[in-house]
Amino acid sequence: MLIIENLTKVYDNGFMALDNISLEIPDGQFVAIIGLSGSGKSTLLRCINRLIDPTKGRIIWNGLDITAATDDELRQIRRRIGMIFQQFNLVKRSTVLTNVMSGRLGYINPVYSLFNYFPPKEKARAMAALERVGIPEKANNRASALSGGQQQRVGIARTLMQEPEMMLADEPVASLDPATSHSVMKYLELLNQEDKMTILCSLHFLSLARAYSHRVIALKDGKIEFDGHPKDIDNDRFKMIYGEDAVEVEIH
Amino acid sequence: MMNTKTPMRSNQILKRIIILLIIAVVLVVFSYGWTVTDIDLAVPQEPQRQENVGNALRELLSPNVFTQDYEVSAYTTNFRITCSDSEIIPPTTPSDSPYIVVEPTCGEGDETVTVFGYNLPANGLARMNWIGEDGERRIRQVNGENEDNFVVRDDGTFSVQIQVPRIRGTTGEIHTVELQARIPVGLPRFSNTTNLVMEKMIETIFLALIATAVSILPSAILSFMAAHNLMRPIRAQFGSLMVSFTLLPVGWLLGVLLLYPVGQFAFRLGSENVLVAFGAVVVVIAGGIVLLPRINTLKDLIPIVIVRRLLNTALITILILFIVGLIGGLGELFRASFPRGTFANVSTFIDDIFVYMGAFIGSLGEIIEFTLQVVAGLTGAFALSSLGTSLAKEPLKKTDTTFNHLLGGILGALGGAILLGMTATIGLSAAWMGLLTPIVAGALATTLLPQAYRWFVPKPEVPNQTDRNILRVLAWTSGVIGFFVTFTLLNVGQSLVEGMLPAQQPVLTINGANLYQYVAFAMGIGAVFGGFAGGLGGVRGTFPFGSAIYNTTRTILNTLRSIEPLIMGLVFVIWVGIGPFAGVLALALHSIASLGKLYSEQIESIDAGPIEALQSTGANRLQTIMYAVVPQIIPPYIAFTMYRWDINVRMSTIIGFVGGGGVGFLLQQQINLLQYRNAGVAVLAIAIVVSILDYASAAIRERYT
Structure with missing residues (x-):
């Protein structure tokens, strides 16, 4: 269970990205977070694993207060929360295998990292993760040589190394074409169903949210505009979230 | 309509007047420049001068390359x-x-x-x-x-x-x-001149190569400290930072007393006997293979955190000193094992190579032997202070309000006194170095008024611009006040004007070490500033540790970079005598500053995405740097190192003008003797080597960027 209480984030330039947000997300839910650019989707996700320190409020996950964790405790917590990104955030010059294995760093003795050494069993684990996302043959390619969809699958494989209980996905398909988008979303659905992973996924397209999520949270100007089942979003709600001029686009 | 047209007009007139004014100012600036630089177009037309320059050029362009x-x-x-x-x-x-x-x-x-x-x-x-x-x-x-x-x-x-x-x-x-x-x-x-030039040219190229190679490691380390994207986010708890700061000298002492003998012992093991050295290496490697994977099991073995951390630190520091000492000893052993003539019956060439390698590896070993005490001190200082930081952090977090500020005051006073004591000791070396203490004191004082303000006005829940502006003004005010107070109290002005060092009467003598009045005074000021800053902020407050390191490193790099290698060469010639060694030192120092800046700019321009991604997996700072930063910066580092070698070859051709060795010395000699045909050979050689390197480095850089 993830509990967010009165979460507020004001950036140093005075911009209020999140305005007193409270949420409860039960384990195993697939939550889509939608909203316009700048509505606070990325900030909300990054506050949960404290890539961004919130200004105010508390985030409690399975009884652990993430907002009050010390550096060491925070690393322990982050190991169990996977995250994938719009720009994939792979090291482009490193091999796919190295990129995947680097997801395991939180578990590995830091002294090994000085010598760029991974134990053999971690290599095996990385190969298994790559097999799961369907690209084991790319293990020794440079990450930059892969297509966008493949890179995002490497990103998913990297989080699999963490054996996460929750996955934060920050617009994972915004840089991909529609067909590839669905393939990546299907992997997230698989993780949700097979591994019982809680998934928080910010999305641009409402149609994707409708197709994959149990629950949609819509943000507008840092506030929750809508929180409910995807099919409850009718045309009026849609216009409230995206503005009067918006028209819904289907993505197949 | 008229009303809107008139201001448009006057606006346009104003614009034209401004343009005319700018033209006038530019004209004045350039005419002054013309006069200052003594430009006189009649001089180059004098027949005598034209003939002289013609002769000189003719000889330069008829280099004495060949003979028959x-x-x-x-x-x-x-x-x-x-x-x-x-x-x-x-x-x-x-x-x-x-x-x-x-x-x-x-x-x-x-x-x-x-x-x-x-x-x-x-x-x-x-x-x-x-x-x-x-x-x-x-x-x-x-x-x-x-x-x-x-x-x-x-x-x-x-x-x-x-x-x-x-x-x-x-x-x-x-x-x-x-x-x-x-x-x-x-x-x-080839003429004798050509042979001499070629010999000196090889010296020049290797001078540049060694200077570049020596500068790579220091500038790579400095570049991390001078990259704002890595340093800015590092904030440390004030109390634990002060604990680590005050533990630095203690750690140094412990390192010298306890770790130095370990290093010396390892050095002896490595240097005396091949069999013993081999045994020691095997033991270290085997120990590493057996122990390293089991470090985590220490947790179950020793449940008390402090004891475990202490043991861990002790083991690691002893291991570091042992390995460093052993490497130094092996270097000495290598030199001793292959004296001239070892391979004389095989080939004189192989014999020569082993003599060169022995001299090189042996002097590396010697350097380690000389610096072993410093290494031990530094290792001890850093180990103890990092141990202190991590152990003090959690208990300090739990201190109650009164104790928080009291302890902050005490630790702040201690830290401030040590800091200004150090700068004042540096200030004793030269009159203008005395400025260092007021500057650092001013930097320390910048925290005073803002914190006092914060004492009365609590931090707004939502950050706002007015609050930030007030803090900024207060910081500047208190910084400037702090500077001038220290400046006046330490009488820095007088020593600046008279170019004299501050008076050096010892107020206290312990074991032959003098505490000078000037230093004691500075320490007093540091204690007051630091005490107030620490007391107001409290031990639980945060300190922008990363920004402090970033600013200090940047300042040092920029200052060093602004000093031309020729001037550095002058100083090193005085220190180590005329010859290529002085040139190597001068170019290496300048390269450290220059490469440090270039490298750090590369770090600043990397893709931040992978850093964020690895942080989100729970990797620590070191791992994030190893796996997200290092792979991204290796290609530009190679490119810039090549570029720097190229620059160093060019600079080493003239470093000889101040006695720094290389072809420049020869060039200057021939010019002074008016032997322009011989000088022409050196000029030709420089042109050939520089353009070849230029081409090669451009080709390599292209491949890596």
């Missing part, structure tokens, strides 16, 4: 002084071998005769000699001109007119007419 060996051969014929019928000089019969004929074959002194030559080396340089019966050789000028030498024609013949010398009482003597012809032998070869 010659063989001089002589061919003779006879001549009778005063003609007579009784003796006939037999005519020379034509043949294939070189010969000369004189016509007529007899005559008086001062008569002009013609000499013909056949089958001689074409275009060879030749001269005529007259040899009397006294055996004396007299050079004859040819064709009545003021010229000794003449050139043989293409077909190997010549004819010249010479004068019979008038020598008293030689009537009836038979004299010899001799032709000396100069024939080139073998191919043209």
Whole structure:
């Protein structure tokens, strides 16, 4: 269970990205977070694993207060929360295998990292993760040589190394074409169903949210505009979230 | 309509006036520049100067690169002084071998005769000699001109007119007419100057190579400290930082006392005996393989955190010193194992290589031996202070409010006193170094007023611009006040004006170490500033540790970079004497500053995505740098290192002007001796080497960026 209480984030330039947000997300839910650019989707996700320190409020996950964790405790917590990104955030010059294995760093003795050494069993684990996302043959390619969809699958494989209980996905398909988008979303659905992973996924397209999520949270100007089942979003709600001029686009 | 048009007009007029004003100002600036730089177009047109520069350029552009060996051969014929019928000089019969004929074959002194030559080396340089019966050789000028030498024609013949010398009482003597012809032998070869230039050029290239290589590691380390994207986010708890700061000297002492003997022991193990050294290496490697994977099991073995951390730190520091000492010892052992002549019966070349390598690896070992004490001190200082930080952090977090500020005050005072004590000790070295203490004191004081303000006005829940502006103004105010207070109290102004060092009366002497009044005063100021800052902020407050390191590193790099290597060369020549060593040191120091800046800019421009991604997996800072930063910066680092080598070769060609070795020294010598043809060789060599390196480094850089 993830509990967010009165979460507020004001950036140093005075911009209020999140305005007193409270949420409860039960384990195993697939939550889509939608909203316009700048509505606070990325900030909300990054506050949960404290890539961004919130200004105010508390985030409690399975009884652990993430907002009050010390550096060491925070690393322990982050190991169990996977995250994938719009720009994939792979090291482009490193091999796919190295990129995947680097997801395991939180578990590995830091002294090994000085010598760029991974134990053999971690290599095996990385190969298994790559097999799961369907690209084991790319293990020794440079990450930059892969297509966008493949890179995002490497990103998913990297989080699999963490054996996460929750996955934060920050617009994972915004840089991909529609067909590839669905393939990546299907992997997230698989993780949700097979591994019982809680998934928080910010999305641009409402149609994707409708197709994959149990629950949609819509943000507008840092506030929750809508929180409910995807099919409850009718045309009026849609216009409230995206503005009067918006028209819904289907993505197949 | 009129109302809106008029201001438009006046606006346009104003714009034109401003443009005119700008033109006027530019004109004034450039005319002043023209005068200041002594530009006088009449000077270069003076005939004398034009001739001089023409000669100098001609010689520079006719470099004395090649030389040629010659063989001089002589061919003779006879001549009778005063003609007579009784003796006939037999005519020379034509043949294939070189010969000369004189016509007529007899005559008086001062008569002009013609000499013909056949089958001689074409275009060879030749001269005529007259040899009397006294055996004396007299050079004859040819064709009545003021010229000794003449050139043989293409077909190997010549004819010249010479004068019979008038020598008293030689009537009836038979004299010899001799032709000396100069024939080139073998191919043209490099002149001595060229050989010397090539030797110095190799020295130059290696000077640049060593200077660049030496600078890579320090500048790579500095570049991380000078990259704002890595340093800015690092904030440390004030209390634990102060604990670590005050533990630095303690750790140093412990390191020197306890770790130094370990290093010395390892050095002896490594240097004395091959068998013992081999055993030590095997033990270290085996120990590493066995122990390293089991470090985590220590957790279950020793449950008390403090004891475990202490043991961990002790083990790691001992291991570091042991390995460093062992490496140094092995270096010494290497040099001792291959003295000159070890491989003499195999090949002198291999023998030479081992002697060079022995000298190099041996001196690396020596460097380690010299610096072992410093390494031990530093290791101890850093280990103890990082141990102190991590142990103090959590307990300090839980201190109650009163204790928080009280402890903050005490630790702040201690830290401030140590900091300003250090700067004041540096300030004792030179008058202008005295400025360091007020500057650092000012930086320390910047926290005072903002924190005092915060004491009364609590931090707004939502950050706002007004609050930030107030803090900024207060920080500047208190910084400037802090600077001037320290400046006045320490009487820095007087020592600046008089160029004198601060008075050095010791107020306290412990074990022969003096505490000077000046330093004590500075420590007092540091204690007051630090005490207030720490007391107001409290031990739980955060300190922008990363920004402090970033700013300090940037300042040092920028200052170093602004000093030209030639000036650094001057200082190093005084320190280590004239020669390439001084050049290496000067170029290395400048390269550290320059590469440090270039490298850090590369770090600042990397893709931040992977850093964020690895942080989100729970990797620590070191791991994030190893896996997200390092792979991204290796190619530009290689490119910039090549570029720097290129620059260093160019700079090392002139570092010799101040005595820094390399081809520059030779160039300066030849210019001072007005030997422009020899100087031309050096200039040509520099041009060739620089352009080859330019091309090579550009090609390599292109591949890596």
